[in-house]
Amino acid sequence: MNAPGSNPLLEVRDLEKHYPITKGVLKREVGRVRAVDGIDITVERGQTVGLVGESGCGKSTAATTILQLEEATGGQVLFDGEDVTEFGKRDMKRFRRRAQMIFQDPDSSFDPRMSIGESVAEPLLVNGMDDRQRRRRIVEQLLVRVGLQASDADRYPHEFSGGQKQRIALARALSVNPDLLVADEPVSALDVSIQAEILSIMEELQREFGLGILIISHNLGVIREICDRVGVMYLGQIVEEGPTEEIFNDPQHPYTRALISSIPVPDPHLSRDEVSLSGDVPSPSNPPKGCRFHTRCPEVIQPDAYDFDQETWRHFVDYKYRVQDGSLDAQSIRESVVTEEDAYDEPNEVPFEAFESRLRTEFSIPAPLPDERAEDVLERSIRSVYDGDLEAAASLLREEFETVCRQETPAEVHVTSDHRAACHLAEAETAVETPAHSSD
């Protein structure tokens, strides 16, 4: 940890990596893929910090941008207090030694023609250690340190299993005595039985070398195993961040809750209510307005005027968004009625009642809705969909069923002094618990 007043090992501030989307021969920029869209994360010496989220949330881009393997489009990466994004050649070389990375696929990390000894020694050579025997001694010590044998230095990558190769990758990363290790899905390509071994070696090495580790994983189980702190990433942003135990025991963001609920329970007799998330992560080239998670959030907030059962409300909002983005296909609903009911031969023979009933079944929307006014608007919107006028349906729904989750971007709130989350629900709760905040 830091001496008072000294800088954290790594401090990422408002980091952005946007990829331009270009068109035509002139490569005119017509949009941006917001892969990383303003993240803050800190890694102290001797600390392990996890970055977790589904595939496509921007974790790998965050890692490569932090390490300057890709140029940031905004923000700062402070390493020991110095802004890495402004480093010249010499400082960059020093940074490249002090901050090492290991990847998911240990196979791709090695040149099959080089012996393990040569591969592990490579960073030493690049950093100017010309003494061959000294290099060899260090390599042998490191191989033993990661649970292999000194004589393995003379063998070749194909002679090792995936788990052994990941141990060798660790030995190589540590050969130059780094301060920071960034590990991108270091165990997800390995058998579950081997994963625990690699994680425990990482923990031991971290203690021994006083390393700061940033570990990236889609697997919260892995993160819980070894991290002191966790950042939960969704669509290029960190939606919740805090000490690991707090994140697991008192998750504030519905996305975190959904990820936690999907961790497999080892004992099949123990059950947990798994929160299922509908659909995939939306495209970062056109992220949803307001809270980016609202298009999939099981806890999306209802307008004050309604008191729907939450699941019904979620299904209802799914219907609304499908109407609004124009992806609801009335013809396929008619066709499915024809396929399932003998009464009709052609899609255009399907009457409104059968169409409506099929649509409600598809979206799990009960008939009628418990609220009369809502039922009236819903019914009129389904009538417009039936008539092929999605525009009219969309405008009816837009006016009636708005959620704060789409209307407003949630502010980041501090649940405790070092646990933050960006969700309207967390905002409401902290406002109740700490009234002083509301008057700020």
Ligand SMILES: Nc1ncnc2c1ncn2[C@@H]1O[C@H](COP(=O)(O)OP(=O)(O)OP(=O)(O)O)[C@@H](O)[C@H]1O
């Ligand atoms: N070079 C690129 N050009 C355009 N878009 C990119 C580029 N690299 C990544 N992306 C996009 O950025 C988003 C984030 O990708 P990234 O690989 O960082 O996510 P991830 O959370 O690490 O997912 P995974 O675990 O699948 O690698 C994705 O939508 C991806 O398609």
